[in-house]
Amino acid sequence: MSKTKGKLIVFSAPSGSGKTTIVRHLLAQKELQLGFSISATSRAKRGNEVDGIDYFFITLETFKDYIKQDQFIEWEEVYQNNFYGTLKSEVEKLWLAGKHVIFDIDVIGGLRIKRKFPEQTLAIFVQPPSLKVMEARLRNRKTDAEEKIIERVAKAERELEFAQDFDYVLVNDELEIAKKEAYNRVKDFIKK
Numbered sequence: 305m306s307k308t309k310g311k312l313i314v315f316s317a318p319s320g321s322g323k324t325t326i327v328r329h330l331l332a333q334k335e336l337q338l339g340f341s342i343s344a345t346s347r348a349k350r351g352n353e354v355d356g357i358d359y360f361f362i363t364l365e366t367f368k369d370y371i372k373q374d375q376f377i378e379w380e381e382v383y384q385n386n387f388y389g390t391l392k393s394e395v396e397k398l399w400l401a402g403k404h405v406i407f408d409i410d411v412i413g414g415l416r417i418k419r420k421f422p423e424q425t426l427a428i429f430v431q432p433p434s435l436k437v438m439e440a441r442l443r444n445r446k447t448d449a450e451e452k453i454i455e456r457v458a459k460a461e462r463e464l465e466f467a468q469d470f471d472y473v474l475v476n477d478e479l480e481i482a483k484k485e486a487y488n489r490v491k492d493f494i495k496k
């Protein structure tokens with residue numbers, strides 16, 4: 305991949321931790337010059353999601369072809385038969401446009417990016433105040449079936465163990481405070 309001064313800002317967390325809200329907030333702060341890395345996924349579209357905005361929705365077969373063609377920086381079978389991955393072309397495109405790239409990805413994928421680009425990456429783990437709060441947020445969202453919620457909570461329990469491998473753990477107790485903290489960390493990092 306090309307040499308660039310562009311940074312990589314990774315936000316990883318169990319779903320229901322509020323990371324997507326924080327990432328959206330940061331994207332709206334134009335002075336940070338962030339561009340969102342749209343991942344590819346083989347999972348089905350949910351609700352109001354749009355292809356090419358929320359994800360590139362591709363078939364499992366295409367996903368496997370891309371793996372063979374080495375088109376991903378990282379990829380992961382996050383849930384059974386549901387693959388997610390970061391395309392090299394996506395990051396290149398954002399860097400070329402003069403942006404720092406922000407990611408909303410799985411914990412394992414986030415750490416892979418950090419390992420591949422240790423100096424260029426700020427890896428932030430967003431931690432829900434508790435698993436109970438996280439479960440309640442998922443129920444409130446009303447986008448997932450009960451078995452999916454149980455699967456996500458179990459995954460979160462495992463993911464919390466990785467928090468210590470990140471550059472920074474952001475506890476999302478009060479959303480407004482978490483947003484400010486995230487902003488300050490990112491601003492300091494991209495100045496370097």
Ligand code: 5GP
Pocket residue numbers: 317318319343344347378379380382388389390408409410411412413414
């Ligand atoms: P969801 O299905 O709720 O959109 O996402 C499920 C999980 O996959 C979330 O934890 C999300 O952050 C993660 N994810 C999304 N894109 C990627 C990616 O490109 N790579 C990896 N490793 N995980 C991703």
